[in-house]
Amino acid sequence: MKNYYEILEVSKDATREEIKKAFRKLAKKYHPDTNVNDATLTEKFHEINEAYNVLSDEKLRNEYDDKLVNKGSKREDQKSKRGNGNQGAKATDIKSAMENLNAQFENFFGFNANSSEVKEDFLNKDQKNPLDTSQIFNSFFSTKKK
DSSP states (O other): OOOHHHHHTOOTTOOHHHHHHHHHHHHHHHOTTTOTTOHHHHHHHHHHHHHHHHHHSHHHHHHHHHHHHHHHHHHHHHHHHHTTTHHHHHHHHHHHHHHHHHHHHHHHHSBOTTSSOBOTTTOOTTOSSSSOOHHHHHHHHSOOOO
């Protein structure tokens, strides 16, 4: 999470006027019109605008401060969740999702993507490939006979 106070170079208990003054100073310094050839300074300008938009609005600033304070406790919660075996559950979900995707693929195209198995009802006895695209290709790219 970006620290908007550090970006604007103000303290956490800065007043609105101090934030506005710091923003104007930094915006002038990093404005894209004065730094045409430097993309990193343009990115810095966007960060400054983002920080000012949040810190200048009282409601957004309060929400941001709450997130900043709770950031440390959330990291601890995430660390404890990682160690409790959720990895196995995620791997099972991914495996079942892939099996479902393969089944859908086979139902739609008529053959298994992981092997050379072809569903009998999709197989046209006159053609080798269950997805014979030659007719489609010929209809688009062959010359029309008059």
